[in-house]
Amino acid sequence: MTTASDVRRAPDAALVRRPARVRVLWLLVSVLVLAALMVASVALGSRDVAWADVWAALGGADDTLEQAAVAKRIPRTLLAVLMGAALGLSGAVMQGVTRNPLADPGILGVNMGASLAVVTAVAFLGLTSPTAYIWVAMAGAAVSAVFVYTIGSLGRGGATPLKLALAGTATSVAFASLVSAVVLPRNDIAGSFKLWQIGGVGGASYERIGQVLPFLVVGIVVCLLSARGLNSLALGDELAAGLGERVAVIRAVAALGAVVLCGAATAVAGPIAFVGLVVPHACRLLVGIDHRWMLPFSALVGAALLTAADVVGRVVARPSDIEVGIVTALIGAPFFIHIVRRQKVREL
Template identity: 85%
Template sequence: MARRPAGVRTLWLLLALMALAAVMVASVAFGSREVPWADIQAALGGADETLGQAAATKRIPRTVLAVVVGAALGLAGAVMQGVTRNPLADPGILGVNMGASLAVVTAVAFFGLSSPTGYIWVAIAGAALSALFVYTVGTLGRGGATPLKLALAGAATSAAFASLVSAVILPRNDIAGSFRLWQIGGVGGASFERIGQVAPFLAVGFAICLLSARALNSLALGDELAAGLGERVAVARAVAALGAVLLCGAATAVAGPIAFVGLVVPHTCRLLVGVDHRWLLPLSALLGAALLTAADVVGRIVARPAEIDVGIVTALIGAPFFIYIVRRQKVRAL
């Protein structure tokens, strides 16, 4: 892939930032009822007197949650693809999100977990164990961890974990209602309190992933060449993977298992800024935030006055893209 000039890459970053700002405004303005700009400004100033201002006040934390979760999933997907050199890598496809979901549901159903912070720790642990399991299964047999083997292992693991989640929830009427919508993945019911609880975990994950950009560039050259350049391959891969797992676990804990954002966004960003992770990672975060926020807006508009959860909208976008990637000839490695 041809190297993109720094000016072009900077332009794409600015355009992505502008697109994110636009969809954030749309997220506050549009829904079951439209809110004029004057009411949005009043809500930002703390007013909550009219129906429009009340709607805007409710939508602001929802918009912020969609932004941070979308950025986390987009960035985690780019890092996972870099760590595994797998164009099919995605937190949803590799079973990471569903592993986090199963861990949370199991802890709530059998161990009485009720602490919001506990949700996050358990989700991160489940995401890490799921990622390790899928990677181990994907390395079995000839050829090691090929993209197709990892994708198949992840898909099988996701299906198995989803069935286990249903098996745990269905007999428990006391938790079934609260987890049914969470299973689909969505940002409804957001609050700044929930965002504040997950923010430290996301901040650490963002920092680790962004600081791993140079190491991921070295890993893209191959393990032997990266080691020859002085890179500690195993450490670099483990640290970057830790950042991605933190992002996936925290995002799943607060918004449920949302798939395909981490698949669609990094591939789009490579077309725009190339394969240099110093540019790819921040752009993936921005476009991931924009995509998830836009998907939430679409889900609120197309089914007025009801809503379609954002996890369903992203699946409708991502599933055809996944099929396209699988059918490409050059799917063996990045």
């Protein structure tokens, strides 16, 4: 006989599980890989740096050109880790909220909505405060997310993965064109926004990290606290409501956390796409679909992916850099095509 407590445990029991030792092992592997990539990010670049200079720079020395180079790479590495964690986590939450395997801040037009809001505010309102950029970007991301979900929900079948992907892609293209239309006639801002529109972490500084860090902390906490609610949503809205969950509240709070992360990341690093698409799929293969595990793993793997992309962009184009937005697009675009061709389901 099924008891009330059994029913309330149903969201957990229905999940595809991985043995605890497997999850812990992957956790250790992810942490070690991220640590190794952070060391590589500090040591590798257009200038070869000896390990002695790396350790000296980590201790605060900047007496030589090599030590000065390492000192500049440290905030860049930290920013790549933070941006990757934010984008990976927000992508996992968006896929959970919409039960859409194609959901991603870039594909759903959220990143470009934030970009358009920032560019418009700078061009026409004279916005100059970096903190204000973040607030404006979050507002633009929220409006874009609502707009895309509304358009994707029209017609028969509601918000199916394909309809949301098409609506988001069309919205992204339209917003990108509007961004270009705003920036191109303005020579006073075109130069500063040129690289930002591609997406990168090359202009990192401790000041920028300090400005965005409070927003990232809030977004990460909100997303992680939504994990159990997302497990309930995975069973379907009707069953989740039958288990006593407030479906609308869960969806709104989780989406808010994802929008905060997307807006903050876009304001600082530009519209970096595909991290939020690739990372959650990889994490499901490693730890299953339990969001209590998948969300922290998505943050770790997202941080590792963006840090690796930044290292690759610096190494393959020496002495120049390839921005991480280009590298992630080269990785994510084929993966997106693969998911579209392989996925036959309407929801997760």
